[in-house]
Amino acid sequence: MFGYLIRIALLSLRRNPVLSTLLIAAIALGVAVSTAFVTVYYVYSGNPIPSKSESLFYVQMDSWDPNRPYSRRRPELPPEQITYRDMQGIMASDIPTYHSGMFVAGLTIHPPDAGQRPFRERARMCFADFFPMFEVPFAYGGGWGRESDRGPEPVVVIDAATNDRVFGGGDSVGKTLRIEDRVFTVAGVLAPWRPSPRYYDPHNGPNQKPEAIYIPFEFVREFEVYPGGNHLIWDDSDGNTFEEHLTSEGVWIQMWVQLDTPEQRQAYADFLDAYVMEQKKLGRFGRPLNNRLLDVMQWLRHREVVPEEATGMLVISLLFLLVCAVNLIGILLGKFLARAPEVGVRRALGASRTSVFLQHIVECQLIGVIGGLFGLGLSALVLRLINRLLDNSGQFGLDLPMVAAGIGLSLVAGLVAGLYPAWRVCRVAPAIHLKLQ
Amino acid sequence: MELGPIFRALMHNPTRFWLITVEVALTLAIVVNCVAIILDRRELLTRPSGLDEPNLVVVTTQPFVDDFTEEGFIDTVREEDLRRLRAVPGVRAAAAIDYLPLAGGGSITSLAAAEDDSESDGHPAPYFVVGLGALDALGVELVAGRDHIEADLRPGYGEPENLIVTQAFADRIYPDGDALGKSLVDTDNDVVFGYIIGIIREMHNAWPRSSIAGLAMLRPGPAQDPREIRYMVRTEPGALDAVFNQLEPTVLAVNADRIITVRPIEEYKRRYFDDEIVLVKVLTVLAVLLVAVTSLGIIGLTSFSVTQRTREIGTRRALGATRSAVLRYFVIEIWVITGIGLALGALLTYALNYALAHLAGAPSIDWPLIAAGIALLWGIGLVSALAPAFRATLVPPVVTTRSV
Numbered sequence: 001m002f003g004y005l006i007r008i009a010l011l012s013l014r015r016n017p018v019l020s021t022l023l024i025a026a027i028a029l030g031v032a033v034s035t036a037f038v039t040v041y042y043v044y045s046g047n048p049i050p051s052k053s054e055s056l057f058y059v060q061m062d063s064w065d066p067n068r069p070y071s072r073r074r075p076e077l078p079p080e081q082i083t084y085r086d087m088q089g090i091m092a093s094d095i096p097t098y099h100s101g102m103f104v105a106g107l108t109i110h111p112p113d114a115g116q117r118p119f120r121e122r123a124r125m126c127f128a129d130f131f132p133m134f135e136v137p138f139a140y141g142g143g144w145g146r147e148s149d150r151g152p153e154p155v156v157v158i159d160a161a162t163n164d165r166v167f168g169g170g171d172s173v174g175k176t177l178r179i180e181d182r183v184f185t186v187a188g189v190l191a192p193w194r195p196s197p198r199y200y201d202p203h204n205g206p207n208q209k210p211e212a213i214y215i216p217f218e219f220v221r222e223f224e225v226y227p228g229g230n231h232l233i234w235d236d237s238d239g240n241t242f243e244e245h246l247t248s249e250g251v252w253i254q255m256w257v258q259l260d261t262p263e264q265r266q267a268y269a270d271f272l273d274a275y276v277m278e279q280k281k282l283g284r285f286g287r288p289l290n291n292r293l294l295d296v297m298q299w300l301r302h303r304e305v306v307p308e309e310a311t312g313m314l315v316i317s318l319l320f321l322l323v324c325a326v327n328l329i330g331i332l333l334g335k336f337l338a339r340a341p342e343v344g345v346r347r348a349l350g351a352s353r354t355s356v357f358l359q360h361i362v363e364c365q366l367i368g369v370i371g372g373l374f375g376l377g378l379s380a381l382v383l384r385l386i387n388r389l390l391d392n393s394g395q396f397g398l399d400l401p402m403v404a405a406g407i408g409l410s411l412v413a414g415l416v417a418g419l420y421p422a423w424r425v426c427r428v429a430p431a432i433h434l435k436l437q
Numbered sequence: 438m439e440l441g442p443i444f445r446a447l448m449h450n451p452t453r454f455w456l457i458t459v460e461v462a463l464t465l466a467i468v469v470n471c472v473a474i475i476l477d478r479r480e481l482l483t484r485p486s487g488l489d490e491p492n493l494v495v496v497t498t499q500p501f502v503d504d505f506t507e508e509g510f511i512d513t514v515r516e517e518d519l520r521r522l523r524a525v526p527g528v529r530a531a532a533a534i535d536y537l538p539l540a541g542g543g544s545i546t547s548l549a550a551a552e553d554d555s556e557s558d559g560h561p562a563p564y565f566v567v568g569l570g571a572l573d574a575l576g577v578e579l580v581a582g583r584d585h586i587e588a589d590l591r592p593g594y595g596e597p598e599n600l601i602v603t604q605a606f607a608d609r610i611y612p613d614g615d616a617l618g619k620s621l622v623d624t625d626n627d628v629v630f631g632y633i634i635g636i637i638r639e640m641h642n643a644w645p646r647s648s649i650a651g652l653a654m655l656r657p658g659p660a661q662d663p664r665e666i667r668y669m670v671r672t673e674p675g676a677l678d679a680v681f682n683q684l685e686p687t688v689l690a691v692n693a694d695r696i697i698t699v700r701p702i703e704e705y706k707r708r709y710f711d712d713e714i715v716l717v718k719v720l721t722v723l724a725v726l727l728v729a730v731t732s733l734g735i736i737g738l739t740s741f742s743v744t745q746r747t748r749e750i751g752t753r754r755a756l757g758a759t760r761s762a763v764l765r766y767f768v769i770e771i772w773v774i775t776g777i778g779l780a781l782g783a784l785l786t787y788a789l790n791y792a793l794a795h796l797a798g799a800p801s802i803d804w805p806l807i808a809a810g811i812a813l814l815w816g817i818g819l820v821s822a823l824a825p826a827f828r829a830t831l832v833p834p835v836v837t838t839r840s841v
């Protein structure tokens with residue numbers, strides 16, 4: 001029965017190819033635009049690490065000015081990042097499965113090929129746990145061991161682009177690379193990795209791609225690396241020397257921990273409380289105890305990483321699809337009613353209203369699906385264009401859920417467009433049209 | 438007029454009436470909201486920054502040897518860099534600067550008027566640390582007081598500095614217009630931070646998107662950061678392209694142990710405004726597509742209606758109606774339908790604007806914009822209906838006698 005309806009619908013579409021093309025184009029246009037912006041919204045608001053977003057926590061502690069809250073607008077909030085002293089203090093804990101303080105900096109890379117001039121790259125200074133904690137994929141090798149954090153040992157993880165640029169690609173594990181004025185050994189080369197949003201550091205661009213190189217955090221001392229990202233301070237403890245900078249009350253470090261069980265979470269929260277109470281005895285942390293552990297999605301919501309533009313475009317593009325569908329109502333009505341005499345004959349020969357209705361709805365859905373498939377192709381192009389315009393290294397793309405969403409949208413559009421015309425045509429009275437024949 | 442019969446005929450078969458009404462109303466709402474957002478963002482992109490944007494190019498040098506941490510070394514290199522940069526033909530001025538206006542990254546502190554003890558948090562004071570000749574190198578206009586001189590550079594640690602501020606900044610802290618010569622107090626420790634020695638007409642700070650874009654302060658420097666030394670180079674009008682490629686070799690010739698980046702300020706601005714630029718493009722394309730789709734819809738519906746009513750038209754013609762009367766009938770009809778649709782659309786526009794303002798921070802809509810949208814869509818409705826309406830006038834009266 002269903003196959004028969006589809007065959008009839010295809011025949012009907014073939015009877016008037018110009019009109020059918022127009023119908024399909026209208027749906028395709030609407031689906032292309034709406035799917036593209038549904039995807040943009042989905043990528044911006046999505047869960048970048050579904051497998052463990054509920055066991056990764058961002059650590060906040062209120063080390064801010066005793067006389068003034070960190071945020072005037074929302075005084076109940078602690079600072080968004082932590083100090084170097086406090087990171088050292090809480091990295092001593094062995095409660096978390098994984099934990100790492102981190103920050104972004106600009107470092108100079110000296111390519112081994114003498115013909116290439118040195119260049120600056122965005123580097124993440126972090127601990128060994130960074131890689132297993134965020135499930136960072138490797139093409140070759142891997143992260144470094146925890147023992148390399150102490151010392152620290154000169155080991156580096158580089159991304160694919162840097163590997164191509166410096167070593168001409170391939171398995172570069174074990175090769176050496178001069179960074180600032182030390183020679184580092186390559187421990188691993190990243191496979192393509194594009195978490196979106198870049199949840200581990202939304203402060204410094206939630207839609208940026210990950211950094212090009214990764215080295216042990218403690219090189220911060222040897223290289224005297226100042227933070228290349230957000231850095232805020234409330235007193236004047238950030239003096240002239242690097243040591244003063246490190247021990248200052250300035251907040252510039254992002255701290256992540258992985259806590260897998262409720263017991264672990266409780267133990268770590270208690271540990272943080274105890275740490276702060278201890279610091280209070282030393283005259284620091286003049287504000288009320290206010291530690292926070294937000295999981296990935298809570299943290300992203302708090303940071304409001306979805307740009308307002310993406311929400312606006314989502315609404316506008318869905319309305320655009322609606323206009324396309326309303327447009328189709330008129331065309332389909334004309335098409336179906338022109339067929340009224342034929343329908344009259346079918347009705348007179350015993351076809352029920354339901355079967356006439358069904359036949360026409362199936363035709364609309366067929367138009368919807370064909371239009372939707374073209375629309376999906378178009379929307380992939382639209383997304384490529386947006387990627388190019390935003391220069392975001394391919395952040396947006398159609399994945400399986402978005403293809404399903406696109407098909408879903410086209411079916412809904414087909415239904416919106418077809419319901420009324422199909423209803424009208426099934427109400428055709430058989431007698432009138434027989435008389436006219 | 439035939440308004441009565443037109444209206445009764447419409448109500449006799451209201452489907453087309455409703456379809457066009459709904460479509461026109463939705464289109465008006467979407468297009469007007471798109472245009473409001475486009476205008477809002479374009480205003481942001483095109484408002485004057487006070488800087489000589491088309492002729493500014495930035496040279497950033499990032500040393501990678503330890504020489505630069507030795508006392509005096511930076512000064513020597515910087516002086517030589519500036520001397521040679523200024524000597525490049527086509528370069529009008531060059532000066533050292535720590536961060537860049539319009540680029541989205543910089544420093545900010547908070548300051549208050551000397552006698553002001555009402556507002557404990559002070560006013561936001563985004564600043565740049567600049568060397569001599571910065572006003573000319575930025576292309577900003579001094580309207581009161583004086584430029585920095587040699588004696589202003591590098592006061593002792595914690596000593597008050599001689600500051601040049603924008604008019605907007607001066608007016609914000611000293612609303613009576615008597616800022617020149619007054620002091621500014623650091624709200625963190627109630628110490629005098631500096632004195633206002635000069636006022637410039639306008640200059641955007643590092644965050645041109647923000648509500649405080651016009652607040653900027655030039656501190657005497659230059660900054661002593663051994664990791665990054667930056668120059669603002671201003672070329673003669675139109676000479677930027679010719680000068681551009683000479684800048685890197687010029688500073689490399691002074692000292693090659695650094696990474697050099699040369700980039701026009703407009704490129705920094707473009708990167709900062711990436712989202713706005715893309716949004717404006719996307720919305721423009723969508724608005725145009727939408728109007729086209731709606732226009733096609735009206736053409737289709739009117740053609741369908743003409744076909745359906747061929748016999749009626751023929752009857753009218755046979756009874757003596759002229760061709761222009763037939764044309765008039767269809768034109769007035771579409772005029773009435775779109776008119777009603779647009780009236781509904783105006784309400785819908787406000788509703789959508791309300792939603793978008795809440796969801797997406799869209800700007801609120803003024804009535805002239807809606808009026809313009811109504812005029813545009815009314816015109817497009819008429820034009821779209823003309824071709825099918827003209828086809829209606831070609832129906833011969835003889836149709837009535839056939840086919841029954």
